[in-house]
Amino acid sequence: MQKGKASLWLERPVYIMSMAGVAGKKEGEGPLGSKIDRIVQDPMFGCDNWEQAESAMQKQAADLALEKGGIHRKDIRYLFAGDLLGQLIATSFGTVDLNLPLFGLYGACSTMGEALSLGAMCVDAGHADKVLAMASSHYATAEKQFRFPLGYGNQRPQCATWTVTGCGAVVLAGEAATGGRTEAGVTEDQTEAETPGRKVKAGTPAGNARVRVAGITTGKMVDLGARDSMNMGAAMAPAAWDTIRQNFEDFGVDETYYDKIITGDLGQVGSGILLDFMKQQGHDLTGKHMDCGMEIYDNERQDTHSGGSGCGCAAVTLCAHILPELMKGTWKRVLFVPTGALLSTVSYNEGQSIPCIAHGVVLESGGQSQKGGGKES
Amino acid sequence: MQKGKASLWLERPVYIMSMAGVAGKKEGEGPLGSKIDRIVQDPMFGCDNWEQAESAMQKQAADLALEKGGIHRKDIRYLFAGDLLGQLIATSFGTVDLNLPLFGLYGACSTMGEALSLGAMCVDAGHADKVLAMASSHYATAEKQFRFPLGYGNQRPQCATWTVTGCGAVVLAGEAATGGRTEAGVTEDQTEAETPGRKVKAGTPAGNARVRVAGITTGKMVDLGARDSMNMGAAMAPAAWDTIRQNFEDFGVDETYYDKIITGDLGQVGSGILLDFMKQQGHDLTGKHMDCGMEIYDNERQDTHSGGSGCGCAAVTLCAHILPELMKGTWKRVLFVPTGALLSTVSYNEGQSIPCIAHGVVLESGGQSQKGGGKES
Numbered sequence: 038m039q040k041g042k043a044s045l046w047l048e049r050p051v052y053i054m055s056m057a058g059v060a061g062k063k064e065g066e067g068p069l070g071s072k073i074d075r076i077v078q079d080p081m082f083g084c085d086n087w088e089q090a091e092s093a094m095q096k097q098a099a100d101l102a103l104e105k106g107g108i109h110r111k112d113i114r115y116l117f118a119g120d121l122l123g124q125l126i127a128t129s130f131g132t133v134d135l136n137l138p139l140f141g142l143y144g145a146c147s148t149m150g151e152a153l154s155l156g157a158m159c160v161d162a163g164h165a166d167k168v169l170a171m172a173s174s175h176y177a178t179a180e181k182q183f184r185f186p187l188g189y190g191n192q193r194p195q196c197a198t199w200t201v202t203g204c205g206a207v208v209l210a211g212e213a214a215t216g217g218r219t220e221a222g223v224t225e226d227q228t229e230a231e232t233p234g235r236k237v238k239a240g241t242p243a244g245n246a247r248v249r250v251a252g253i254t255t256g257k258m259v260d261l262g263a264r265d266s267m268n269m270g271a272a273m274a275p276a277a278w279d280t281i282r283q284n285f286e287d288f289g290v291d292e293t294y295y296d297k298i299i300t301g302d303l304g305q306v307g308s309g310i311l312l313d314f315m316k317q318q319g320h321d322l323t324g325k326h327m328d329c330g331m332e333i334y335d336n337e338r339q340d341t342h343s344g345g346s347g348c349g350c351a352a353v354t355l356c357a358h359i360l361p362e363l364m365k366g367t368w369k370r371v372l373f374v375p376t377g378a379l380l381s382t383v384s385y386n387e388g389q390s391i392p393c394i395a396h397g398v399v400l401e402s403g404g405q406s407q408k409g410g411g412k413e414s
Numbered sequence: 415m416q417k418g419k420a421s422l423w424l425e426r427p428v429y430i431m432s433m434a435g436v437a438g439k440k441e442g443e444g445p446l447g448s449k450i451d452r453i454v455q456d457p458m459f460g461c462d463n464w465e466q467a468e469s470a471m472q473k474q475a476a477d478l479a480l481e482k483g484g485i486h487r488k489d490i491r492y493l494f495a496g497d498l499l500g501q502l503i504a505t506s507f508g509t510v511d512l513n514l515p516l517f518g519l520y521g522a523c524s525t526m527g528e529a530l531s532l533g534a535m536c537v538d539a540g541h542a543d544k545v546l547a548m549a550s551s552h553y554a555t556a557e558k559q560f561r562f563p564l565g566y567g568n569q570r571p572q573c574a575t576w577t578v579t580g581c582g583a584v585v586l587a588g589e590a591a592t593g594g595r596t597e598a599g600v601t602e603d604q605t606e607a608e609t610p611g612r613k614v615k616a617g618t619p620a621g622n623a624r625v626r627v628a629g630i631t632t633g634k635m636v637d638l639g640a641r642d643s644m645n646m647g648a649a650m651a652p653a654a655w656d657t658i659r660q661n662f663e664d665f666g667v668d669e670t671y672y673d674k675i676i677t678g679d680l681g682q683v684g685s686g687i688l689l690d691f692m693k694q695q696g697h698d699l700t701g702k703h704m705d706c707g708m709e710i711y712d713n714e715r716q717d718t719h720s721g722g723s724g725c726g727c728a729a730v731t732l733c734a735h736i737l738p739e740l741m742k743g744t745w746k747r748v749l750f751v752p753t754g755a756l757l758s759t760v761s762y763n764e765g766q767s768i769p770c771i772a773h774g775v776v777l778e779s780g781g782q783s784q785k786g787g788g789k790e791s
Contacts, residue, residue, distance in 0.1 A: 129756035
């Protein structure tokens with residue numbers, strides 16, 4: 038159901054059926070290390086170069102997500118995937134063996150939000166019963182592409198983030214996946230949640246899934262003129278704000294509607310900017326906001342400066358921490374907002390600014406909306 | 415309606431409401447020159463560098479498509495767009511001013527097929543009333559990124575293609591766009607086309623549109639080990655075949671079902687390989703096959719060797735030639751198969767092969783399927 042300018046409530050239940058995170062040694066030593074499904078100590082993943090390593094990581098994450106869900110690869114209808122590299126080579130090479138119809142996506146570090154959005158829209162529409170959404174990044178491929186060769190040992194300013202070596206893969210499934218498919222418009226027990234103007238069709242979770250993609254707010258390019266590629270948090274904060282604001286406006290809610298509002302990789306610097314700005318606009322996110330980039334590393338111990346970044350940052354934190362907490366019921370409703378800075382070395386060397394985007398995904402635990410709290414629209 | 419492993423019939427009519435092509439001087443001098451909406455003589459498009467030029471071209475194509483359709487920008491719900499450059503910088507910078515929710519896509523030169531597919535799926539599902547699908551390439555940005563600086567004047571082998579400077583933009587709209595929206599599952603005059611197993615819901619064209627996206631076959635990565643980046647037609651031909659074969663299998667049809675089967679940018683070399691291979695498999699495409707890369711330039715006069723390539727090749731040919739011919743009724747049903755080679759300079763320099771993908775879109779003139787001819791499934 039279209040809401041406002043850029044949002045949708047999904048009317049048919051789209052569940053997280055399975056998920057898996059694969060990450061590197063440094064991420065394994067971080068606060069989420071014990072929760073990440075697989076930590077690979079070799080940064081080369083047994084391959085000959087960094088790009089192949091990232092491709093191998095994607096393959097491992099996809100296979101593991103399928104294995105954990107007891108899902109056969111042939112039952113996945115579409116793969117929505119991307120990474121940070123030029124021409125998506127981590128994905129192109131990493132997904133050949135999966136042999137799945139592929140929609141290649143690029144949203145920089147927001148890619149997991151884009152993949153979840155399109156994947157869920159596709160399942161909601163009945164265009165697929167099960168899809169796989171996936172995004173990855175690798176510290177060494179990103180440094181090689183965007184900054185300096187690792188051997189150069191360049192110094193990083195305190196506002197810089199550290200690209201996560203990691204991949205998150207999520208299987209989304211509709212009711213059809215359980216065999217008891219409800220055709221669009223013919224459901225019997227249609228219920229209306231307390232949220233103003235929102236209709237939710239009841240359904241049984243697919244398999245053991247207990248978390249659903251409930252809604253989507255699609256980001257637009259935001260470019261306020263930031264040019265410092267070593268301070269991407271500051272560049273991305275306005276895009277995060279734009280998507281959160283649009284989500285509030287479209288759904289007629291505010292921060293009280295969510296248990297957590299979780300940005301992708303703003304880091305300490307970008308998060309501070311976002312929170313300050315939102316406070317000025319009358320939205321106090323104290324205790325509500327979390328940033329994947331600040332969760333995945335312990336800066337005191339790991340010297341990561343502003344925090345983690347990269348497609349893998351939000352994707353791995355989603356699989357290792359956010360979805361499990363929703364499954365446990367710690368949180369009932371989360372607004373997940375991966376953030377992306379769409380610069381390239383070409384645009385950077387030409388002195389251009391850094392356009393950014395953030396994609397919002399509403400994740401809920403349980404079969405239905407469980408609390409109201411939305412403002413009257 | 416899901417068909418087979420990788421295809422969909424769209425059940426609700428999704429029409430081409432408007433389209434526009436913008437291209438460069440060389441394309442203007444080619445066989446399609448007089449049909450392209452706007453030819454810009456200045457390859458810099460009045461900008462300071464090639465990348466900005468490509469962004470400016472995207473902006474022009476989007477604005478022109480809206481203008482031609484009498485559509486206000488705010489009525490477009492989503493933009494599905496991409497280009498060939500690392501981190502999609504032509505799109506990122508080119509679409510900031512459009513201020514539209516954006517799904518950034520990367521499928522190399524198949525991107526227009528990917529954008530049409532996702533855009534049409536989105537409209538079919540009722541997730542949007544109108545979307546804009548767009549893809550671009552620029553000869554100079556592509557040479558700079560993938561090959562040599564233009565000033566180097568490198569020699570190109572006869573199997574090389576010439577990247578099209580061009581952008582095609584298409585507005586897709588559902589019935590809702592005309593105000594007479596048919597809710598899913600509650601249509602009254604449901605008709606069944608002659609195609610086996612296919613259901614089509616009747617509807618009135620949106621605005622003056624007379625061409626619809628009827629079906630989709632989503633490509634998967636195909637990598638047969640080709641490594642010559644100066645012969646991308648040969649690399650992409652197996653991907654084109656894979657998608658065409660899948661389309662035939664999923665829909666239970668063969669080449670007789672289509673008036674034309676139109677590949678994106680195989681060029682003379684790749685097209686020859688595709689036709690030879692299909693003939694071996696029992697499919698004679700004589701008179702049926704067309705390749706955008708062979709239509710957009712006149713090799714005799716323009717010295718383009720194997721033909722045109724780039725996202726803009728299929729996108730501009732679609733807007734300038736394919737859709738107009740469908741509107742005129744010259745063809746009733748076309749399988750449009752843009753082809754993409756997902757190599758980067760990084761993967762090329764590492765000696766890797768060229769993984770390829772092709773996305774198939776079934777375009778039909780008129781409100782409904784007009785001929786049968788499908789094989790019994």
